[in-house]
Amino acid sequence: MLAPPPEGTFDMEEVNLPIKNAPKDSLPEQVPLLNLEAAPIESNESKKGKVTQILIFLYENLKLKQILQPAIIASILAMVIGAVPVLKHLIFTTDAPLFFFTDSCIILGEAMIPCILLALGGNLIDGPGSSKLGFRTTAAIIFGRLVLVPPMGLGIVTLADKLGFLPPGDMMFKFVLLLQHTMPTSVLSGAVANLRGCGREAAAVLFWVHIFAVFSMAAWIVLYLNLLF
Incomplete structure (x- = not known):
């Protein structure tokens, strides 16, 4: 037969072992209904959503898609770049590192008017009336x-x-x-x-x-x- 351990007998005292089901008398853990830390994030997201909706509303009702044509967008970009000295010296000046882009635009611009006149002439194929x-x-x-x-x-x-x-x-x-x-x-x-x-x-x-x-x-x-x- 097996001898009991030197510390004592085989009889073990009851200890609080983890159980799967909680006792009926114990109260459930109380979780706050509102997470105070997540509130500012949700408010910021709601503000961003409202701003996005306002911008979409203005874009659709003011018909900005019809106004912002390629020629108008190019003119606005040219004015913005020309108004900023750093960008102006970076693109428009002769010794600028990106002057090749300006030179390419100048070459394309020289052929723009003849191409537009050809397009207008094509629209008048049946006469101006x-x-x-x-x-x-x-x-x-x-x-x-x-x-x-x-x-x-x-x-x-x-x-x-x-x-x-x-x-x-x-x-x-x-x-x-x-x-x-x-x-x-x-x-x-x-x-x-x-x-x-x-x-x-x-x-x-x-x-x-x-x-x-x-x-x-x-x-x-x-x-x-x-x-x-």
């Missing part, structure tokens, strides 16, 4: 651009001159500002309209605007020369 705008709409656009806009430009330049925003005595600078309001619509607007699927209508309007601008520009230039010189 093939657009769906109608005679009244086209005439109103031409009248507003060539007859109404130049007097507004004349008023703006005159007001700026009286307020002292223009260099005094520089008549050529004023003449260029006035001439800018007299010029017909740029062909870039036709390229932007072509991206929106309205290339034929824009091409027809640009065609007639440039035709009638020959006469309107001559009249406005004579008026500007008499006022300034």
Whole structure:
């Protein structure tokens, strides 16, 4: 037979051994309903979600997708880069390390106007009268651009001159500002309209605007020369 150990007998005292099921009398562990540490994180996430929803709402209702065309985005980027001296000396100057990018853009820009004119000519394959705008709409656009806009430009330049925003005595600078309001619509607007699927209508309007601008520009230039010189 086996002898008992020297420390004592085989009889072991009851110890608190781990049991699977908790006794009925013991209370369950109380867990707080709100986790105080996670509250700031959830609030920050909710704020970010609200800001995202507001931005999406503005983007959809203001139709920024139609406004932010490639030409406008490129112009905004050029102004931002030109306004920051570090980026300007990094990209635009002749000795800049990234001047090759500017040089490539200049080469592409030289071919841009002929390509746009080809695209506009392709939209006029059926003639300038093939657009769906109608005679009244086209005439109103031409009248507003060539007859109404130049007097507004004349008023703006005159007001700026009286307020002292223009260099005094520089008549050529004023003449260029006035001439800018007299010029017909740029062909870039036709390229932007072509991206929106309205290339034929824009091409027809640009065609007639440039035709009638020959006469309107001559009249406005004579008026500007008499006022300034």
